[in-house]
Amino acid sequence: MSQAQANPHAASVAHDDHPNQFALLTQRRFAPFFWTQFAGAANDNLFKFAFTVMVTYQLSVSWLPPSMAGLVIGALFILPFLLFSATSGQLTDKVDKTRMIRFVKNLEITIMLLAAWGFFAASPVVLLGCTFLMGLHSTLFGPVKFAYMPQVLSERELTGGNGMVEMGTFVAILLGQVAGGLLVALPGVGPAYVAVACVGVALAGRAVAQFIPSVPATDPGLVINWNPFSETWRNLKLAHGNIVVFRSLLGISWMWFFGAVFLSQFPSFAKEVLHGNEQVASLLLVVFSVGIGIGSLLCEVLSRRHVEIGLVPLGAIGMSVFAIDLYFASRALPASPIMGLAAFVAQPAHWRVMADLLLLSLFAGLYSVPMYALIQMRSQPTHRARIIAANNILNALFMIASALLAGALLSAGFSVPQVFLFTGIANAVVAGYIFLLVPEYLLRFVAWVLSRCIYRFKVRGDAHIPTTGAAILACNHVSFIDAVLLMAASPRPIYFVMDHRIFRVPVLGWLFRLAKAIPIAPQKEDAATYEAAFERAAQVLRGGDLLAIFPEGGITRDGQLQPFKGGIMKILERAQAEGVQAPVVPMALTQLWGSFFSRIEQGGAMVRPFRRGIWNRVGLNVGAPVAPSAVQPEALRAQVAQLLAAG
Structure with missing residues (x-):
């Protein structure tokens, strides 16, 4: 299935139609979906929190003591994720996603009508049954929620769309819990008001879902396997087929593990450590939710509207730093009587605690949103929902x-x-292990830091970089970090053909080996390395990936564009002989000559670090792709020279 077929709505949207992610809320392809999922998340939490408060404070149930109520309700809600996620993923791949969303919202109305009767009758058995059914509702909605977005959003909108959904989810959770707690506490009429609110929110969500445009099934011929156990195992094996995606699933599941530790401990943390009442516990939840929302929305700004997984290591670092500092900020707080919200906020020591919590959750947002976007972009459209279902299964297991x-x-x-403290240290260890297993995260982080913190890197024409299929990127060679800057400009991994001598450079050589760059040597010097490079290049193109070459054959010594060698023609000829049509995308790196990583006429590279000051402006100009049949070294050099002259 082609990108356009899998993503018909996104294919028709120009890259720069929308100034930012908030503009998506004016689009029919996104806004009704956003408010539908917002209403669902709010209703889940309104119902659960109101029921928990009711059992804890208003009902006397011998077989469900208050100390166990939260645990039992949470376990019943999460159980369907383990039992039915695999089936849910299959259904989402098989049927029209809009049809699936409307079915789930109809189910929600039915469950909430039953729950309304449970609230009026003060029946904990009915409400426990509804808790399980609302877990089923969320299980069915989870895969369609994340599989819908890649079909209606372009690659440049995917990070922003995920950020909006992540932010909306946590705001909805917060509002749902606040509303549930306030309504159920109303003397005499609380349960009745909760019942009306739950049904009302469900009806509102269904009404908005009616405006979601039709999104076709990605695998309509799929035969459903109704055995949840065998299908769960099959889903996990399916996810494991793409190792980057599978390890990203593990990374997201670890984030849920990390977050669940903090969320579950807020009540006891507020009471036993901070010496605050229930309002203080609620404040911690508000701060945590606001942090997640801010971090999620920052992803689009920091990624320049691309799927930028370089933010993931940054998020992991921040999560560990502020989790550890939260320990130091709270370990020695003096004992005091239980205080209210005003007294708690009035003490300066508590502001450090809240700042740690805000920043910890902000970095968790930076960590999770790019991972979700990567999974959506890299999963095969035909079984994307089943991959997301596998993610939900892993999330549930990690939370348990x-x-x-x-x-x-x-x-x-x-x-x-x-x-x-233990969780913060464990996060550093686990994140480091994941990044060693999937070095693309680490490489993109290095590229992100270099292109945004060391240089002011501006890319023009990045819409010409193909988001799918094989292509050859042909660029001038100015410095030892040209490859790193190209990584920063591309939303996809790039395999580089590079002079074998660059692999001897300390640090950079290790970095390029980590990136699986392809060393090439002159044929007269090392015939085996020469032939192996062309075979590996052909293999990259056969796999439908991006291959980057520097046709000059080496880094310029005078800042001028050198003649292009004929290696690119050999790569194209071998690709065409194997039936691979790979267009060539001309590129030009600008304003790098004379920088720390380039050579200079009076000496070598990487001497005098501040010879051009700091935070220099550098750029990359990208030209329109050239059909392989039209490529000639001299003509290609002229195109790169033209891009170079554009500054």
Whole structure:
């Protein structure tokens, strides 16, 4: 299935139609979907929190003591994710996604009508049953929620769209919990008001869902396997088929593990460590939710409207730093009587705690949104929903594991701040392990830092870089970091053909080996390396990936564009002989000559670090792709020279 077929709405949208992610809320392809998922998340939490408060404070149920109510309700809600995620993923791949969304919203209305009767009758059995059914509702909606977006949003909109949904989800959770707590506490009429609110929100969500445009099935011929256990195993194996995607699923699941530890400990943290009342516990939830929302929205700004997984290591670093600092900020707070919100906020020591919590969750938003976007972009459209279903299964397992671990640590005598410290250190270890397993994250982080913190890097014409299919990127060679800057400009991984001598440069050589760059040597010097480079290049193009070459054959010594060698023609001829039509995209790196990483006429590269000051302007100009049949070295050089002259 082609990109245009899989993404008919996005294919018709120009890259720069929308100034930012908020403009998506004016688009029919996104706005009704956004408000539908917002209403669903709000209703889940309005119902669950109101039920939890009702059991804890208003009902006397011998078989469901208040101390166990939250645990039982949470377990019942998460159980359907383990049982039915695999089936949900299949259904989402098989049927029209809009049809699936409307079915789920109809189901929500039915469940909320049953729950309304449960609230009026004060029946915990009925409400526990509805908790399980609302978990089923969320299980069915999860895959369609994330599989819908790649079909209606372009690559440049995907990060912003995910950021909006992530922000909206946490705001909806917060509003739902606040509304549920306030309504159920109304004397005499609380449960009735909750019942009306739950049904009303469900009806509103269904009404908005009616305006979602039709989005076709990606695998209508799929035969459903109704056995949840065998299909769950098959989904996990399917996800494991793309190792970058699978390890990204593990990375997201770890984020849910990390977040669940903090969210589950807010009540005891507020009471036992911060000496605050229920309002203080609510404030911690508000701060956490606001941080996630801010981090999610920042992703589009920091990624320049691309799927930028270089933000993931940045997010992981921030999560660990502020989780660890939260321990130091809270471990020595003096004992005091339980205080209200005003008294808590009036103490300066508590502002550090709130700042740590805000920044911890902000970086969690930076960590998770690019991972979701990567999974959506890299998964095969025909089974994207099943991959997301596998993610939901892993998320549920990791959240259960987090509850068990936190319980074990607390039982072993750990304090809540020590649990936070342990989680922060564990996050650093796990994140480091993931980034070593999937070096693309680390490489993109290096490229992101270099292009935004060391240089002011501006890309023109990046819409010409293909988002799917094989292509050859042909660029001038000015410095030792040209490849890193090209990585920063492309939303997809690039395989570089590079002079074998650059691999001897300390640090950079290790970095390029990590990037699986292809060393090439002159045929007279090393015939085996020469032939192996062309075979590996052909293999990259056969796989439908991006191949970058520097046709000059080496870094310029005088800042001028050198003659192009004939290696590109050999690559194209071999690709065409194998039936691969790979267009050539001309590129020109500008204003790099004379910088720290380039040679200069009076000496070598990487001497005198501040010879051009700091934060220099550099650029990349990208030209329109050239058909392989029209490529000639001299003509290609002229195109690169023209792009270079454009500055």
